Amino acid sequence: MDPLEIARWQFGITTVYHFIMVPLTLGLGPIVALMQTQWVRTGDEKWLRMTKFWGKLYLINFIMGVATGLVQEFQFGMAWSEYSRYVGDVFGAPLAMEGLLAFFFESVFLGLWIFGWSRLPKKIHLATLWIAVAGSIVSAFFIIVANSWMQHPVGVELIDGRPVMTDIWAVLTNNTALSAFSHTVTGAIAVGAGFVVGIAWYQLWQRRRDGIDSVDATGRVVVGENLSIPGRDRKDHAVWIKSIRIGAVIAILGFGALSITGDLQAKLMFEQQPLKMAAAEAACYDGTSFSVLSIGPLGGQNCEDVVGIIEIPGLLSFLAHGDFDTEIQGVNTLIPQYQELYGTNLPDDPLYGERAGQEIDYLPLMEVTYWGFRLMIGFGMLAAAFAALTLWIVRKGTVPRSKFLMGTALLSIAAPFGANIAGWVFTEMGRQPFVVVPNPTPGGVDGVYMFTAAAVSPGVSGEEIIFSLVSLALVYAFLMVFEVRLLVKYVRGGVASAMPELDHSDGDGNDPDDPNKPDNRDDVLAFAY
């Protein structure tokens, strides 16, 4: 069995999975912190309810991100030891900084936030959440710095055939890292905001369906209450209408920022990884047109078979350079350039195993890059349009009774996730056949690049990697089922799922002053597992 292919599948699967949880953590965190800030500032209970409810979903998701993140750090050494040896001098530093300067903050302060509701003064308790959220964003920065170094190596010198770090500042301020970081964080914010919109829509819809809220002749909402259903009082409506509006506004802002940061990143990529962008365009020949739709035979790595169906002249040049007539180099022009610089065949080195001396295919899998790029943009635009539509629909204070629209709203939660996944698959697959892409821009160091074929652990067998791939995939699939089940359960429970004190539905009289009820003694924990 070929360890390289299996190890690549494993890295892809575990990373995509990890990056389902991570953007939700990154995006929902600031929204929850904003809600709690409003509560501390105004004292209005609806903000407290929003903080508790969205905070609960945040935590259910957070733990999965933590658990799957460990795999990422370990597998560089386990499956990619040759890569780790080659890049260790520069690549390990941002990872260690992530642990020391970001993840410690995130985990410790989140523990304080979860358990500190009754133990800490209000403002300090709020500060613990903001510190945890800031920790998660700084954490994302260091990870992106590490990834961007693979896309665009800077700040190193080649000593004895191995990159040695000479300038940490250059690594941290790598222009690739700055643009990828801003694009990733705005993408995550769009995910968090879309999540809030979809779920708040469901709640407003459920209130209408249960006959709690209705609309008058002008379509304006008439808020009601039904205390036999947990948490469904009048204030509950305010929680959801506020949530959906906040979510929609943040989503629209997020998508606006995404298009700007994405544009910046694309311009850099045209410079730094021209072949990736040519493959993203399925552009065989030099030209200026952006392809809206091209087709070719599936699995055909032959550029000549691609047929452009719809093209917009000038747009590609605009994306790359900001004008309409600069020629963008196509695959057929670029490949000979790469062959001249980095060889036509892999070196005859035992590192490459049975691949030593094979011809190098410089073209990334074109279907993946082409469609990855378009799916990313398509999903993003879809989600942005839905957020704008939502904002208009809820202008009179609630959502329509249509089950179809509600279903669409819940489904639209998936769109920003899809965009994130497609974008990462595009940019990582577009890096092939390199694991560390050569830096062609001025200031790049000659010889700092690595073929993926040389990166895998030489001492590890394909069977071992199969074992870990199957174990992890099974565990991940199993846990995904439980995460979704729990999220659904807590969503269906409404705010009362995060605030049991709102549940008066069991009809036990629930005297709030009864000192014998354990929940009412003042030293009872506000939160406990």
Added chain:
Amino acid sequence: MELLPTIWFIAIAALWIGYLLLEGFDLGVGMLLLFSTRKDRERRLMLNAIGPVWDGNEVWLITAGAATFAAFPYWYASLFSALYIPLTIVLVSLIFRAVAIEYRGKGSTEKWRMWWDRALGLGSLGSAFGIGAALALTTTGLPIDANGDRVGGAFAWFTPYAVLGGLAVVGFSLVHASVFLGLKTDGDVRVRARNFVVRWSPVALLPIVAWVLIIQFQNGTVITWVLVVFAVIAVVFAWLSAKAGNEGWAFIGMAAFLVAGASSIFAAVYPVVLPSTIDSAFNLTISNAASGEYTLGVMSVVTAFGLPLVFIYQGWTYWVFRNRLSDHHLPEAHIVKPAVAPSSSAS
């Protein structure tokens, strides 16, 4: 003597010791759930004793791993790839443990809690055993060739030393967790924990003591033997304190035992970070496994700034949650019901 690699060897030893010191009792609590009580409220009490801190404790592992990658990439690459199978088991175990802590209380059926408790217990056991095996093997050696790659197949790591190291961390964690629970809880859980320490620690700590002594007989120096003597005094002190009911002193004694014992191991193997059992010429040492001066310098500055901060705010967390937990602190388990009118939930 090379200054920066030596500093980083000490830093990584400190991160591992910090990890075992803190996460030791988290892992132990997880394992104790497998057999110490069947009462749900007692289980919750044990779990909530580590509740606010366990996730922060686990970051010591993440940072130890990443710091090894940054400071000694050849050590990181050789050790992690050589231990492919056991580390896979550690990862799966850690995933289950983390998710179980968070999810066990969120279901409403007994069956749900029972299965997550098992996941939590076995996950803690797998993590402790695997990490112990990995740490033991990096001190006793693995069959690595000149390039640092493992030879001898997927199970070449499976030696008596691996088993000894695994049992060492499992045994230590069980005792450490019991000392911790004695200090942090009240009621039956506290009494039972203290009895466990008095009764079982002489057995449970045997493997870790054996590991310490084996390393000393192979590589010991005067300084490391002094550390060993100190560790033995500390552990006897811990046992006597537990017996006398002084839980605070018992915890300090266990902590001192771990710090001194683990330091004696790291100090004895220095400057070798991963011996080769094939040929000592292939040994990875702090010189041939380290990153360049510049990288180590940058990381030193970052650590000199970051680690004291971690001490401060993580210490503060322990201060905020310093109170003993007893049964009456626990709110009743909350059952989440759908916020849906009965008629529409039926349809």
